Amino acid sequence: EENxxxxxxxxxxxxxxxxxxxxELLSPFKKFERNGLNxxxxxxxxxxxxxxLVDWAFQLTKANMQKLYEESDWGWKDKDKYAExxxxxxxYLVAFDVTTGKPVAFTHFRxxxxxxxxxxxxxxxxxxxxxxxxxxxxxxxxILELLAFKTDMTKVMLTTFKNNKVSQDFFKKTMxxxxxxxxxxxxxxxxxxxxxxxxxxxxxxxxxxxxxTTTATQSQPVTAS
Numbered sequence: 001e002e003n004x005x006x007x008x009x010x011x012x013x014x015x016x017x018x019x020x021x022x023x024e025l026l027s028p029f030k031k032f033e034r035n036g037l038n039x040x041x042x043x044x045x046x047x048x049x050x051x052x053l054v055d056w057a058f059q060l061t062k063a064n065m066q067k068l069y070e071e072s073d074w075g076w077k078d079k080d081k082y083a084e085x086x087x088x089x090x091x092y093l094v095a096f097d098v099t100t101g102k103p104v105a106f107t108h109f110r111x112x113x114x115x116x117x118x119x120x121x122x123x124x125x126x127x128x129x130x131x132x133x134x135x136x137x138x139x140x141x142x143i144l145e146l147l148a149f150k151t152d153m154t155k156v157m158l159t160t161f162k163n164n165k166v167s168q169d170f171f172k173k174t175m176x177x178x179x180x181x182x183x184x185x186x187x188x189x190x191x192x193x194x195x196x197x198x199x200x201x202x203x204x205x206x207x208x209x210x211x212x213t214t215t216a217t218q219s220q221p222v223t224a225s
Contacts, residue, residue, distance in 0.1 A: 002116075009118040016111035016118075016151040017089060025150045029143055032095060035134035039095045039104065041143070046090040057092065057106050058082050060126045068161050072194040084123065093140055095131070104128045107140045109147075114157055115182060119199075120148040122158040141175055148202045157199040171198050 016022070023030060023043035032039040046054065061081065069076035084090075085108055095105040108124040122144055127137055141156075148156050157180060160167045171177040183197035 006116060009113060009116065012118045012152050013111050013113055016153070019151070022091070022147050022151070023093070023143075026143060026146055029139075029146070031098075032136060032139055037104075037131060037134055037136065038098045039136070040098055041140075042094050042096065044092055044094065046086050046092065047088070049092065053094070053103060054086060056103055057094075057108070057124075057126070058085055060106075060128065061085070061124055064126050068164055071163065072161060074194075090123070093143060095136060095140070104131045105136055105140065107144065109144055111151065111153065117154045118152070120144050120151075120153050120156045122156060125158075137170065138174060145200065145202070153202055155199045155201040157197060159195055159197050161195050163194065176200065 019025070021043055023041065030041050032041060058081065062076075062078070066076045087110075089110045089112065091109055091111075093107045093109070094103050096103050105127040106124070107122060107126075109120055109122050112119060112121050114121065122141070125137060125140060144156050148154075156177075158171070158177070160171060162168070177198040177200045180197040180199040184193045
């Protein structure tokens with residue numbers, strides 16, 4: 001019975017990964033127009049991305065995250081992070097400025113298995129400085145949640161540093177993510193692990209709240225890794 005369930009889960013992940021453009025499932029959310037931003041949102045597999053775009057995403061991640069990595073047990077290595085961001089299954093939501101055509105924000109995600117669960121795993125969500133606190137981070141995360149719902153994944157997951165207060169507040173307070181059951185924990189030492197795994201289940205009985213396309217919302221600058 002467990003093997004049968006695992007096969008079903010694997011089939012869902014495989015089917016999701018075969019979708020050429022997952023954002024076609026959410027066509028109304030291909031644009032973001034509020035708080036002085038006029039953006040188009042595109043979804044693409046890393047194999048279909050121009051090298052300049054991948055390099056921009058990497059450099060933005062490095063600028064936002066290197067210090068946090070260096071303060072952790074992981075440390076920062078350009079080669080390792082670049083390899084993670086260009087892994088075959090990597091997919092990206094990228095926000096482009098409509099006027100200039102320049103990318104201003106992205107999230108790197110994958111349809112994957114986490115233990116026995118089929119999930120959308122958010123590896124990165126990074127915004128250029130001028131796009132923060134304008135609701136864009138929340139909008140991108142809500143798109144991931146809707147994609148998880150549309151593709152029958154069980155939840156959206158991510159890893160965040162405990163000492164990244166901005167990220168902690170954004171995901172826990174604004175987005176209502178909770179510490180996942182597989183997050184490492186040491187009851188004797190609060191600082192035994194420098195990171196934690198958060199998740200938000202996909203509500204199969206009710207559609208997740210769609211990104212608000214009429215009312216402006218505020219969100220903190222976000223970084224996940």
